[in-house]
Amino acid sequence: MESKHNFQRPTFTFQLFFKEWIKSRWALLVTLLAFVGIITYTFIGMSTELRVLGAGTVWESIVMKGIIYFDSLKYLFLLAGVLLAVVQYTPEMINKRLKLTLHLPLPERRIVLSMLLYGLLALAVLFLLVYGAVRIGVGRYYPVEITQWNLAAILPWLWGGIAAYLLTAWITIEPAWKQRLCNGLVALCLLRLFYFDELPGAYAPLLPFLITLIVLSVSFSFYSIIRFKEGV
Amino acid sequence: MKQLYTILLILITSLVLSWAIPAVVRMATTTASRYPFVYYSVLLQRFLIRETTADNKLTHVDTDGNPYTREQFDSLTPLFSYRQLMLTNSLPDTIRGVPVDPQELRAKTFTWRYNPRLIHTPALPLYFMYESESGRANLEAPEDVFRLRDRIEFIDKRTNTVNTAKSALFQTALEEAGFAFPAQAVWGNLSAKKPYDIGYFTLDSRRRLFHLKMVHGEPYVRNTHAGDSLDIVHVSLLEVADRSIYGILVARNGTLHSLHTDDGYSLTRFDIPPINPDAHSVMLMANLFYRMVHVTTPDSLTCYVLDAATLRQHDRPYIVHAAANRWYTVARWLFPMYLTFSSRHSDYLQPAFKVQFGWSLVISHLTFFGYLLILRRKRISPRHLPLRLVNATAIILFGVPGLIASLLFR
Secondary structure: HHHHHHHHOHHHHHHHHHHHHHHHHHHHHHHHHHHHHHHHHHHHHHHHHHHHHHHHHHHHHHHHHHHOHHHHOOOOOHHHHHHHHHHHHHHHHHOOHHHHHHHHOOHHHHHHHHHHHHHHHHHHHHHHHHHHHHHHHHHHHHHHHHHHHHHHHHHHHHHHHHHHHHHHHHHOOOOOOOHHHHHHHHHHHHHOOOOOOOOOOOOOOOHHHHHHHHHHHHOOOHHHHHHHHHHH | HHHHHHHHHHHHHHHHHHHHHHHHHHHHHHOOOOEEEEEEEEEOOOEEEEEOOOOOOOEEEEEOEEEOHHHHHHHHHHHHHHHHHHHOOOOOOEEEEEEHHHHHHHHHHEEEEOOHHHHHOOOOOOOOOOOOOOOOOOOOOOEEEEEEEEEEEEEEEOOOOOOOOHHHHHHHHHOOOOOOOOOEEEEEEEOOOOOOOEEEEEEOOOOOOEEEEEEEOEEEEEOOHHHHHEEEEEEEEOOOOOOOOOEEEEEOOOOOEEEEOOOOOOEOOOOOOOOOOOEEEEEEOOOEEEEEEEOOOOOOOEEEEEEEEOEEEEEEEEEEOOOOOOOHHHHHHHHOOEEEEOOEEEEEOHHHHHEOOHHHHHHHHHHHHHHHHHOOOOOOOHHHHHHHHHHHHHHHHHHHHHHHHHHHHO
16 A cells, blocks of 8 residues: 555655656667667677687787777766756756746755766666676676776766766756866766776776765755856 | 956976977977997906997907907807808807807797886786697687786687686685786786797786696696795796796896705895886896896896806996986076976876976076066956965076976966
């Protein structure tokens, strides 16, 4: 009985999640298909290489030159984050519809946090699927060291996608174009930190610092919301 | 709450800009800090310096400033220029009374470079075990790779499975030799393009140095005892033509040692002051008579010349001081503190603050007072005190990046 009762009166948070899902489902599907396409293509390439060139040659070039397979995913994580934030927050900014959302019977902070949380969870699920696919796929052909080498290469890009989502949300919610431009420049500098061309694993000492910046940048959108309410 | 969000924005923007702006200024202002080429003349018994001038001309002088032509330089450095001298039929038969032939000169000539990046780099921990005595002129790529950490395992390239028999053979050999797992480091030359194979040197969990190779399909493991007296941070395997040494060891205390190919793996210490393995680079140029060791620090290049046999100093070192880099001058004025993520001493990215309080701190204080003047008076109220304190901290500590952050978010 209790479960039926909950089903009939779902919490506002879940209603908000559903609203965000309606806005973003097609974008998420497109992103998922793009990841599936590129990963499948990479694995076909990997298998062909081993078949045509032979395991000896391919393993030698990986072990001696540290070659990685997933370069093509580099900016896809970033695009995924930007796209999700755009489809979630642009409709809210058209005709200032965000005002209606903020008038829901929930504290404003909870509303904004729920919207951001939805986006972060959606990206987390998507990126975990990609991470898992790379792990399982590379592990089929190569030992764990080479799998970890490839995973270490994509890890900063993956966090870059999360950062791109939060920063795009911040920029999109900002009501003034001039300030949006300034936010955009700061966001570009921040995102650059995730995309240095370095050896896989080189980011290990830097990632805790970058993740701290990501956590703190959740607050950026609240700054934009306050400015939106002030009618700047 | 807005004030709290503004403070967070200013702090993060200041941090990011304190990396981005100095990085751009550095790109625009940095000047090359190239050192001249210095080589010890066996005939003159002094260092000769070859340098490219600003108008792209090659000059040759000795340590007293006496000029030489390019041809004279070649003649005075036969151990370096022997190929050129052979071309002009002017290679002497004897040097300092020792008969020489080109083959011997080639066999005794090798170079070695050390850079802190060698010990601060992420690496893929898989290796090839070549057959050291295959009887073939060229080394042949093995069918497997091996890992050496908690145990040694050979992985077949075609099937991606562990070769249990071979792994057990090497595991047993390592254990019988007293190797304590897990391995702390493995050094070797992975390339098949080397004159011969000497296998790998590996540190066990007690930081003892073992020699590991494969001879006629069987494991060869020896405790070199080099780790008994040294805390080794790096081993370079050289595969020199005369097979006199395995390579060069770098110890944590900064001493350099050559590891000889005799049965006892004897060590000879290079007679130079200890380097800082985390910050100094070394180039070794070896020839029939000498070992020239060039140590590059952030401030200077010091060239030592050692006797090849004893590794004792043969002559006084020659020092070249680094030319001032324009970037450092600019940075001293503009940025009291800035953030960097990369270092020329490491392949890892790590946040590090560079602090250089001086005139830049005076300028950043003046900048902050200028910032207060352009603020409207109502914003300098007790309510805004926390925000202004953050403005002050950001502008005074970071200079221009802090000012931009404070102007962007008010």
